[in-house]
Amino acid sequence: MKSKLYLIVFVLITLAVLILPYMLIKVPPVSTVNRYSDYWLPQANSTYAPKIDGMFNTILWITMIVFVLVELGFIYFIWKYSHKDGRKVKYTHGNNKLEIAWTIVPAVILVFLAIFSNSIWSEIRNPNTFPKGAASIQIKPRQFQWDIVYPGPDGKFDTPDDISTINQLYLAYNEPVQIKLKSQDVIHSFFVPEFRIKQDAVPGMPTAVWIVPTKMGDFNIACAELCGAQHYRMMGYVHVVSKDSLTNWQKSQAVPEAPAPVTPAPQDTTTKK
Amino acid sequence: MSTIVLPAEIKDASGHGHAHHEPTWVRKYLFSTDHKMIGKQFLLFSMFFLLVGGTLALIVRLQLGFPDHQGGFFQFFAKFFSGIFGKDNFAFNKETGMYGMLDNFYNSAFTMHATFMIFFAVMPFLMGTFANFLIPLSIGAGDMAFPKLNMASFWMSVLAGLLMLTAFVVKGGAAAGGWTSYAPLSAVPDYTGVIWGQNLWLISLFCSGLSSLLGAINYITTIVNMRCPGMSWFRLPLSVWAMFITAILLLLAVPVLASALLLLLFDRTLGTSFFIPAGLLSAGSPLTGHAGGGQVLLWQHLFWFFGHPEVYIMILPAMGLASDLISNFSRKPIFGYKAMVLAIAGIAVLGFFVWGHHMFQSGMNPLLGTTFMISTMLIAVPSAIKTFNWLGTVWGGNLTLKTPMLFALGFVTMFVIGGLSGIFMASTPVDIFIHDTYFIVGHIHYVLFGGSIFSIFGAIYFWYPKMFGRMMNERLGKIHFWISFMAFNGVFFPMHILGIGGMMRRIYDYTQYPHLMRFQGMNAFMTICAFILGFSTLIFIFNFFWSMKKGKIAEINPWKSNTLEWTLAHPIGHGNFPEMPHVFRGPYEYNAPDCPAGMDYYPQSMPPPGWGESKA
Numbered sequence: 001m002k003s004k005l006y007l008i009v010f011v012l013i014t015l016a017v018l019i020l021p022y023m024l025i026k027v028p029p030v031s032t033v034n035r036y037s038d039y040w041l042p043q044a045n046s047t048y049a050p051k052i053d054g055m056f057n058t059i060l061w062i063t064m065i066v067f068v069l070v071e072l073g074f075i076y077f078i079w080k081y082s083h084k085d086g087r088k089v090k091y092t093h094g095n096n097k098l099e100i101a102w103t104i105v106p107a108v109i110l111v112f113l114a115i116f117s118n119s120i121w122s123e124i125r126n127p128n129t130f131p132k133g134a135a136s137i138q139i140k141p142r143q144f145q146w147d148i149v150y151p152g153p154d155g156k157f158d159t160p161d162d163i164s165t166i167n168q169l170y171l172a173y174n175e176p177v178q179i180k181l182k183s184q185d186v187i188h189s190f191f192v193p194e195f196r197i198k199q200d201a202v203p204g205m206p207t208a209v210w211i212v213p214t215k216m217g218d219f220n221i222a223c224a225e226l227c228g229a230q231h232y233r234m235m236g237y238v239h240v241v242s243k244d245s246l247t248n249w250q251k252s253q254a255v256p257e258a259p260a261p262v263t264p265a266p267q268d269t270t271t272k273k
Numbered sequence: 274m275s276t277i278v279l280p281a282e283i284k285d286a287s288g289h290g291h292a293h294h295e296p297t298w299v300r301k302y303l304f305s306t307d308h309k310m311i312g313k314q315f316l317l318f319s320m321f322f323l324l325v326g327g328t329l330a331l332i333v334r335l336q337l338g339f340p341d342h343q344g345g346f347f348q349f350f351a352k353f354f355s356g357i358f359g360k361d362n363f364a365f366n367k368e369t370g371m372y373g374m375l376d377n378f379y380n381s382a383f384t385m386h387a388t389f390m391i392f393f394a395v396m397p398f399l400m401g402t403f404a405n406f407l408i409p410l411s412i413g414a415g416d417m418a419f420p421k422l423n424m425a426s427f428w429m430s431v432l433a434g435l436l437m438l439t440a441f442v443v444k445g446g447a448a449a450g451g452w453t454s455y456a457p458l459s460a461v462p463d464y465t466g467v468i469w470g471q472n473l474w475l476i477s478l479f480c481s482g483l484s485s486l487l488g489a490i491n492y493i494t495t496i497v498n499m500r501c502p503g504m505s506w507f508r509l510p511l512s513v514w515a516m517f518i519t520a521i522l523l524l525l526a527v528p529v530l531a532s533a534l535l536l537l538l539f540d541r542t543l544g545t546s547f548f549i550p551a552g553l554l555s556a557g558s559p560l561t562g563h564a565g566g567g568q569v570l571l572w573q574h575l576f577w578f579f580g581h582p583e584v585y586i587m588i589l590p591a592m593g594l595a596s597d598l599i600s601n602f603s604r605k606p607i608f609g610y611k612a613m614v615l616a617i618a619g620i621a622v623l624g625f626f627v628w629g630h631h632m633f634q635s636g637m638n639p640l641l642g643t644t645f646m647i648s649t650m651l652i653a654v655p656s657a658i659k660t661f662n663w664l665g666t667v668w669g670g671n672l673t674l675k676t677p678m679l680f681a682l683g684f685v686t687m688f689v690i691g692g693l694s695g696i697f698m699a700s701t702p703v704d705i706f707i708h709d710t711y712f713i714v715g716h717i718h719y720v721l722f723g724g725s726i727f728s729i730f731g732a733i734y735f736w737y738p739k740m741f742g743r744m745m746n747e748r749l750g751k752i753h754f755w756i757s758f759m760a761f762n763g764v765f766f767p768m769h770i771l772g773i774g775g776m777m778r779r780i781y782d783y784t785q786y787p788h789l790m791r792f793q794g795m796n797a798f799m800t801i802c803a804f805i806l807g808f809s810t811l812i813f814i815f816n817f818f819w820s821m822k823k824g825k826i827a828e829i830n831p832w833k834s835n836t837l838e839w840t841l842a843h844p845i846g847h848g849n850f851p852e853m854p855h856v857f858r859g860p861y862e863y864n865a866p867d868c869p870a871g872m873d874y875y876p877q878s879m880p881p882p883g884w885g886e887s888k889a
Contacts, residue, residue: 090669204550
């Protein structure tokens with residue numbers, strides 16, 4: 001009986017430990033940073049972000065059901081079959097029908113998940129299905145900043161009207177854009193949580209992603225791959241603006257003689273030490 | 274009818290032909306060729322590095338919990354740790370008397386934490402300690418097939434451990450490129466500022482790999498050739514099965530790591546460019562000293578071709594040990610023995626076809642992503658089979674919740690969480706978001722700490738009486754379990770939430786990012802739980818050494834177990850079995866209908882009624 005009492009206390013405290021951390025999330029006031037007024041995933045602000053979240057939620061439901069059933073099964077059996085003198089033990093070496101059942105059922109569910117995942121994966125990553133007519137931007141990260149190049153009014157790279165910025169990425173609202181990533185030193189990873197996009201920028205091997213932002217506003221680029229001592233400070237900014245203001249901005253920046261960086265590295269202003 | 278042998282008879286058995294003389298202290302405790310002593314040496318070795326790795330984990334958590342370096346908690350422990358790792362690493366400010374933490378030291382701390390835990394704690398616990406101690410005893414062999422090779426394996430590990438520790442005192446500090454050491458960050462000293470620390474990391478792991486190979490050859494040979502009469506393959510305990518298959522994994526995977534380590538060492542020291550492409554910058558100017566032409570992704574392919582089987586190397590033996598424990602304390606045969614063996618073999622084979630799931634976002638061809646997603650989804654099936662079989666074993670049993678059983682059940686229930694969270698990462702589109710976030714840190718710790726380490730703790734409590742002749746203190750053991758189980762969930766479950774919130778891993782100061790500021794309170798909570806977890810491990814260490822002197826003297830078979838090692842009295846002499854044992858049945862015959870009267874178990878080597886007569 002004493003061990004059963006322990007079991008109750010133990011399950012209750014564990015549940016408390018699992019729930020308590022939620023209480024400690026401090027959500028900033030809605031007026032200051034309204035995008036993070038959520039305990040869960042960041043807002044989904046690109047065309048494929050809701051699809052990734054849908055897949056995430058599907059897996060979450062399936063795993064939650066399995067988790068609850070299996071753990072309750074263990075807790076119930078530990079409860080029901082805890083030691084009693086003279087209890088008759090069910091002497092068995094197993095059951096082949098059960099083995100087959102719990103091989104096939106998970107296999108079917110998992111293959112189903114793989115097939116559904118793959119259609120989203122293919123939409124996001126297959127180079128043949130990238131949106132046609134997308135604007136092009138090059139990002140060349142290096143320790144510890146994002147060098148960004150726009151083709152300028154002529155739409156071509158490596159011409160005098162190219163526009164370069166550091167850490168400031170301007171995108172047009174609801175317009176497809178293709179971003180070519182190539183690192184200049186170590187591996188970095190281009191990560192914008194709200195767009196649900198993450199892609200390593202690899203030295204010596206270009207990679208590409210496409211985005212259609214579905215919300216205007218400012219977002220952060222995070223570096224998601226350890227890239228050295230100041231990896232944690234390698235933050236960039238995404239500004240999603242209307243197509244017109246982006247065109248105007250490009251015109252205002254396109255000075256053929258001096259394609260200099262327009263904005264100083266923001267990390268200098270956010271440094272703590 | 275008893276096969277139990279008293280120590281006196283052992284002396285008699287070896288007392289003819291040549292004079293049996295007591296080995297010197299050095300031969301007995303230091304350069305021993307006895308598998309039991311080597312197993313105990315590995316046990317102390319792993320426990321030491323568990324503490325080193327744990328200390329580094331607390332340093333990492335200290336920084337994450339209090340990234341502003343304010344508050345008494347941070348200052349107190351930063352002062353404490355600076356006494357071990359030097360005030361420079363903790364940016365001690367003489368004027369204010371305040372401690373901080375350097376970003377590079379933080380990177381070294383998590384790199385070395387993972388390295389010590391994986392290569393110097395979990396692996397030697399499983400494939401050093403228990404493989405050495407259990408394999409010959411459970412299969413009825415006198416020793417390993419190659420005792421001297423076995424000794425070499427241990428001392429090679431010691432050399433590797435010392436080299437790895439040296440990295441903290443050399444100029445530039447210890448390796449800071451993550452335990453995965455992705456090139457070119459790890460290939461060019463200027464990128465991290467770490468010079469000899471990374472070289473020592475590579476050389477040390479090379480030695481450690483050599484040690485694993487020597488062990489693996491030994492285990493395979495011993496299990497194939499030295500099983501006692503009647504010990505057929507399907508009468509082996511599942512722990513031995515798991516170690517046998519794991520040894521094959523080691524034999525196939527470790528050479529790949531060794532070659533990758535050498536190539537990276539050449540890049541760093543000889544100016545080769547296996548992993549360094551042309552035209553790179555270093556601090557804004559062109560990188561010199563390398564011709565270029567290397568492939569960055571080559572390192573990742575080689576590393577993960579080793580690295581993913583490695584994950585299973587660290588969980589399969591733990592599954593085997595937990596299976597033995599659960600069957601014993603349920604007083605019931607393991608449910609689906611053959612399915613369990615097939616599941617271990619299935620995981621081992623599939624384990625070689627899933628390495629690419631670490632590289633979904635690496636720029637690898639997306640078509641390969643599809644291939645690796647399917648194989649990764651499939652590898653969840655044998656893991657599910659094992660979980661359901663454990664559930665089936667507990668069903669209808671008569672459970673005694675002694676400390677080893679608590680840890681074994683803790684292992685199973687936590688492994689379920691670790692296994693299910695793996696499905697999120699297997700799904701390629703979901704992985705785009707959660708790759709390299711804290712979600713994966715939570716996942717790996719549920720599998721490796723809640724999984725492997727819990728199983729190891731359970732196994733230590735279980736086999737301690739056979740190793741040291743005394744029982745570990747049961748009350749302290751239970752306190753150890755309860756505190757670790759709660760604190761473990763307090764540290765690692767919130768990591769899933771952090772990952773879903775978008776917190777990247779290996780971040781020195783996440784408060785730089787607006788979307789992560791909300792997690793400060795949660796991170797502080799996790800850090801405090803981590804310190805409680807560290808404290809609970811000290812209870813275990815105390816119990817371990819205290820019980821060696823003061824523990825209750827153990828009976829020959831305190832857990833009423835069926836396997837062969839429990840027929841031998843402590844201390845087990847050199848050569849283990851004075852008479853070749855004969856095995857008559859499987860290892861899990863608890864509560865079998867034909868059990869001898871008054872017993873709810875049927876030892877493997879106990880002859881059935883009438884056996885001696887028919888032989889005569």
